[in-house]
Amino acid sequence: MNFNLALFKVDHLSNFVGIFIVFFSLLIIFYSLGFMNQKKRLVQYYSYVILTLLASLGAVFSNHLILFTVFWGFLGLLLYLLIGFGERNRTSYTGKKAFIIIGGTDALMILGLALVWKLSGSFEMDKVSIALNSKLAIAAYLCLAAGALAKAGAMPFHTWVPDMAEDAPVPVTSLLPASLDKLLGIYFLARITLDMFQMSALMNTVLMFLGSFTIMAGVMMALVQHDLKKLLGYHAVSQVGYMILGIGTGNPVGIAGGLFHMLNNAIYKSCLFLSGGSVEKVAGTTDLNKLGGLVRAMPMTFLSFLIASLAISGVPPFNGFASKWMIYQGIIETAKSGGWLWIVWLVAAMFGSALTLASFMKLIHTVFLGQPSQEVKSQGDKIHEAGLPMLIPTVVLAGLCVVFGVFARELPLKIFIIPSLKQAVAFFGIWNASLSTVLIVIGILAGCLIYFLGLAAKSRRTDSFVGGEDLKDFPDMRLSGTEFYSTIEELGILKYIYRLAERKAFDIYEVGAKIVFGFNQWLRYLHHGVLPTYLAWCLLGMGILFYILLIR
């Protein structure tokens, strides 16, 4: 037995993930100062958050798989405890669900560890290198990947993310599923995919299929949600698809794109959740039907939310576009080795990003623009911009969306992403974001010039024109935006899929629970409390035992 174990190891990849874990944790602790005040059990809350930070760092820097699993399991427990700070009735149920899904996949991971030990005889990440050529190796990879995917919230282990987004407090959602869990899950997926296993073409295809499916299914569900936080939760699922897709391409550009997208997603998704939290704090609800017209009260929150939603929809020149562009490039690279599946992946990714844009346009309309609802109007002057501790993190994150987009090549790619890859990434000529930004700015200047030529200064406020009616007489004449996409909901086969999804037919937890309870139902007949039956069973069992032990 070799006792010279390398328990911890620092390399470029873990360094880069570690830096951002600390960054996000600090921002969210700062945000919590504003959001969580006047709540109970604050000492516990902050200590759990700090423990989460420490456990994540431990997981990222550990090189020994057993140690890694310990930190990883600890994170699952902290997730459960942190969800408990939510104030809705369903919170305990949601916490249990998240804990069971995460815990169940952790069990799979431990099984995977045993298989890794059997295959390679080592638990140290940097010494394991397994070729995916036997069934056992494939099983080991899938077990470990299941743990990573559940943590990141990819299909089919995604269902805890939207539920918890709805029920847990916003800083917790923003800390765990939106940023740290994504970083960790994709970090581990990258570790096993790039270092510990030598990927086969088949396994790459499986990953890419999972990625595309996650993108499409997640975003289609997001499209029809009626709750701000739940909608964002489904996007937290859908975006994982891009990262898995990028890593699944197996070529350097795609992998770099996947890792870059992991970073970008953490930035804009936390920003979205935190701005959503500000809205919740100020307006007292996240029900989309009861929001509207908040832009005049909360201009800065609106601006951050707008930038982050443009970034997540992949609008140039924000950061989401830079990483998506690299992932597309990676997908098209795979086309050169033959096959036609790349078309499916590419269309899923590109169309998925149009759907993302659509659902964020809906959000922007229903929450910030559009006509204010009765509830918002009745609160009147009570609605105002969020306090500084809540505003600063959102604005910082929105600023990062712009900086990482415009200087994609100079800053994040050069400092963090490219060094983390073992291979050199060949960029044949790249989307030059800085130049394009300069050009966009010139275009905007040209537009402003036209305004200047016109008489923009001579502006006048008027009432809205609604065919001669007066809007003030009809307070109900407003479009809340929740029904924007009911056309799509009612379309052909989609109608049936949405109905099934509403009944939670695709929820691995609900389906699993049904199967388990179905067995229970059956077993319950044996336990009806009648003594003679139990005695009969005992006799029967004894008879069988005697038969096996004595007579045979």
Added chain:
Amino acid sequence: MIYIGYLIVFGCCLTAVLGLFTSWVDRKVTARVQYRVGPPVLQPVFDVIKLLGKETLIPDGASKLTFLAAPVVGLSSVILVSTILWMNVIHPQQTFLGDLIVVLYLLTVPSMSIIMGGFASGNPLASIGSSREMKLILSYELPFVLAILVPVIHSHYSIRLGDILNMQSGSGVIIGNFSGSIAFIVALLCVQAKLGLVPFDMPEAETEIIGGPFVEYSGAGLAIFRLMKNMLLFVMPFFLMILFMGGIRFDGIHIFNALLKYLGTVALITVIRNTNPRVRIDQALRFFWGPMTVLAIIAIILAYRGW
């Protein structure tokens, strides 16, 4: 610096002039179809100048900054797209990899700016129009992406517009292939929707929701939106020409050829718009996700077989 030069000369000025001219062609042809005389050549220019002279009205309940910024953002992205396209035509070798994707994404920005402008105006009619525009984007995006993959497959999986152009100048235009012509038809109908022309003008639908997102715009804001739409009327056919018809070449008879191709595409768009009634948004959704997507997939399969 050379890029900025291209931007100002080709992206802004030339595209604006050609766009306004195209808009005149469109209006003239429409007038002739309807047995009218039609406007003089400079009418689109006069329209924009007239709008610049009007005062800007900002509706109550609007978000002023978003309302005024939306047209400018849309215009600047059209300018950027046209600059990229012109650079590709002039120097097919010097462009960057993946510009096709950049162009595709930038082309959704004008529609997005219309949506944002409509939302920001705080008018219920504008909200309805904007939501239709968003659904329209969703519907045409799927077949449009599929149709654009056909030239990509023909040019050996290159997503550089310059490579697609080179391939076509070497071995014939893509529309000459069976798969290319099917994909062109699909893409043309998608462009029709992207430009918001009949039969896919339900976001504006003057007779129903009074211009949708534009209902509250006046003065300079409306002028910029007008200019943006006119420039798109040039940029979209130009984009299709690059993808399917070998773009524009600047030697001898080719200039005349390019002009013919361009006017042909524009005439096709105008004729479609003049001979069809407006459809409902769910009909458009069904049309694009159903027959158009199937047609685009057939085109891709044919392209794979080398037809």
